[in-house]
Amino acid sequence: MKYQNIDHKLFVKNRENFTKHLKNNSLAIFNSNDEFTRSGDQNFLFKQNCDLFYLCGIDQEKTILLLYPDCPNPLYREVLFLRQTNDHIKVWEGHKYTKSMAEQASGITKIYWLEDFTNILHSIIHYADHIYLNTNENDSSPHTVAYRDIRFIEEMRTKYPLHHYERAAPILRQLRQIKSAEEVMLIQKACNITRDAFIRVLKFVQPGVAEYEIEAEIIHEFIRQRATGHAYPPIIASGNNANILHYADNNQSCKENELILMDFGAEYANYNADLTRTIPVSGRFTPRQKSVYNAVLHVMQEAKKLMKPGTSVKDYNDGIGELMTEQLIILKLISIDDVHNQNPAFPIYKKYFMHGISHHLGLDVHDYADRHTPFKAGNVLTCEPGIYIPAEGFGIRLENDILLTADHNIDLMAGIPVEIEEIEEIMNS
Template sequence: MRYPEIDPGFFVRNRQKLVSLLPDNAAVLVVSNDEMPDSGDETHPFHQNPDLFHLTGIDQEQTLLLLCPNHSNPECREQLFIVRTNPTIEIWNGYKYTTEHAAHVSGIRNVRWRDDFEPALKEVMAEAGTLYMGLDEDWKCSFEVEKQTQRFCRKIRQQFPLHQLGRLAPVMRELRLRKEPVEIDLIRKAVGITARAFDRVLHSIRPGMVEYEAEAEITYEFIRSGASGHAFSPIAASGKDTCVLHYIKNDKICKDGDLLLLDFGCRYANYHSDISRTIPVNGHFTPRQRQVYEACHRIYTEAKRHYLPGMTINKLNRIVHKLMEKELIGLGLFTAEDVADNNGDALPLIRKYYMHNIGHFLGLDTHDVGNREVVFEPGMIVTCEPGIYIADEGIGVRIETDMLVADSPIDLGAEIPSGTDEIEKNINSK
C-alpha cells in the first residue's frame, strides 16, 4: 500500500449516512470501475469508482457493494463481492484481497467472492423496492465508452423489469460534498506533496529546459511521496501556450523571458489536489509580466476571503467578475467607456481574457461532485483559480489553490509561494 490504512469507521459511517438518506425498502448496488484496455494485453492504470471507494475503501477492480438494509435475512443487508484470486493471478499479478482483509478494510462483515453475486442479487431483489445505482450525472461528460455501471443498469432492467431503479448520484453528492476530517487530512497530504513538487520545479527551472522536464520533476516527487500519480494530465505551458487553458503537450523549450504556467495535482489515497502557479523561466518577471501577475494575484487574494458558508460558485464568479473588470481596465485591456458602450455589461469584454469559472469542488475527483449553485458549508473543499490570459502578448497567468470552506476560510496550499517577490526569491535560492 502506498498510504497508511484509512480508519474503517469512516467507511462504516458513510454507509450508515447513505442508508439514512434512502427510503425503507431501498437496495443499493455500487459497481467498481472497469480496467480500461489500452492496447495489446495492457490496461490503463486502474482508478476506483469514487463512490465505491467512499463507501468501502476497497481499491481493487471487479468489486461490488450490495446493500439492502431492511432485508429479513441479516446476511443480505450489507454484502461486498470481490474477485476470487487463484494461483495464476497470484503468480502473474500478485496479491488480491482475501475476504478477511476486505472485511477489515471496509468494516463489512459479509464479504463474498464475486461468483456468488448472481444468487445474492436475486435474494435481495426479492425484497427490494427501488434499487439505487450511480451513473455519472455531470452534464459536461459525454463518453462513447460505456462504464460498468451502465452495463449493470441495462442488465438489471432486463432481468428485473418490474423493479424500479433509483438515482444514487444525488445521494452520493450529499455524502461526498462535505469532507470528514479524515478526508481533509488526506487532501492536505496531497497538497503537501504538490507543494514539494512545485519546489523541485522552482529549483530546476532555467532557460533551455523542456516543459516535460518540469513535468518530470513533478512526477518524480509525486511517486516518491506515495501518490499513485497525477490527478489529471499535468499542464506545463510556456510562452504563448500559457494562454491555452488545457495545454498538455508539454514538449516545447522554455525560453529566456517567457513565463511557465503549471497546473498540476496528485492523487493520494484516491484524494486529489489541484494547484496552479506561473513562474518566470529565467527567474525574473518582466515589468509587464509582473503587472499582469500582480493583478491576478490581487484577485486571488481577495477571492480566497469569500470561501465562506452560504457562498456558491456562481456568487463567487460574480464577485470575481467585478474584481476582474477593474484589473483588466488597469492593465489597459479595455476601458470603462468600452464597458459603458456595452450597456454597463463588462462580462463579454472580460471573457476574452478570463474564460473559466473561479473554481470547482475537489475530492475523490478533481472536478468533484457539486455544481455552481451548491451552497457552501464548512468542510467543503473548492478550488480558487483566477487567471488572466492575454494571447496577443503571449502572457497567461493562473494562480490556483484548494480552499477549505470555514468561517475563516483555510487555504490548504498556503505554504506554496504565490507572490511575485516570493517566487523570484525561491527560484534564485538554488
C-alpha cells in the same frame, strides 16, 4: 496501492450517512469501474469508481458493494463481493484483497467472492421494494461509452422488471460535496506532496530546460511520496503556450525571460490536489510580468474572501467579474468605455479571463456537487483566476484549494509559495 492504509471508520461513516437517505426496504448496488483496453492485450491503469471507493475503500477491479439495511436476512445487509485471488493471479498480477484484508480496509464483515453475487442477490432481492443503482451523473461532460453501471442497469431491469428503481447519484452528490475531517486530511496530504513538487521545480528551472523535463521532476516527487501519480494530465506551458487553457504537449524549450504556467496536482489515496503557479524561466519577473502577476494574485486573495457558506454561485461569479474588470482597467487591457459598452451576456473581462474561477475538489478533480446550490461548510473549492494576453506572449494563472468552514476558510495550499519575492528567492538561492 502506493498510499498508506486508510482507517475504515471513514467508509463505515460514509455508508451510514448514505443508507439514512434510502427509502424504506431499499437495496443499493455499486460496481467498480471497467478495466479499459489500451491496445493489444494492455489495459489503461485501473481507476476505481469514486462512489464505490467512497462507500467501502476498496481499490480493486471486479468489486461489487450491496447495501440492504432492511434485509430480513441479517447476513446480507452489508455485503462486499471480490474477485477471488489464486496462485496464478498472485504470480502474474501480485496483490489482491483477501477477505480479511478487505474487511480491514472497508469495515464490512460479510465478504464473498464475486461468483456468489448472482445467487445471493437473487435470494434477497424479491423482499426489497426499491433498488438504488448508480451512474456517473457528473454534468461536466456527456458520457458516450456504455460503462459497467449502464450495462448493469440494463441487466437488472431485464431480470427484475417490476421493482421500483431509484438513482443513487443524487444522494451521493449531496454527501460527497461535504468533506469529513478524514477526507480533508487526505486532500491535505495530496496538497503537501504537490507543494514539495513545486518547490523542487523552482530549484530546477532555468533557461533551456524543456517542459517535459519539468513534468518529470514533478512525477518524481509524487511517486517518491507515495502518490498514485498525477491527479490529471499536467499543464507545463511556457511562453504563449500558457494561452492554450488545456495545453498538454509539454514538449517545448523554456526560453529566457519567458513565463511558465504550471497546472498540476498529486493524487493520493484517490483524493486530489489542484495547483497552478506561474514562474519566470530566468528566475526574475519583468516589470510587466510583475504587474499582471500581482493583479491575478490580488483577484485570488479577494476571491477567497467571497467564498463563504450561503453565497450563491451567481453572486460569487458576479463579484469575481467586478474584481477582474478593475484589475484589467489598471493594466490598461480594457478601458472604462469598454465596460460601459460591453455585452452583458459576455462581459469584456472574459476576453482576458474566459474560464470559471472555482470548482469542487475531492475524489474527482472536478468533484461531484450541485453547482446550482449556495456554498456550504465542508466544501473544498479551487480558486483559480487568470489573465491571458496572447499579444504579449504570456498568460498567468494562480490556483489554490480552499476548505470552507462555518466561520472562516482554510487555504490548504497556504504553505506553497505564491508571492513574487518568495518565488524569486527560491529560484535564485
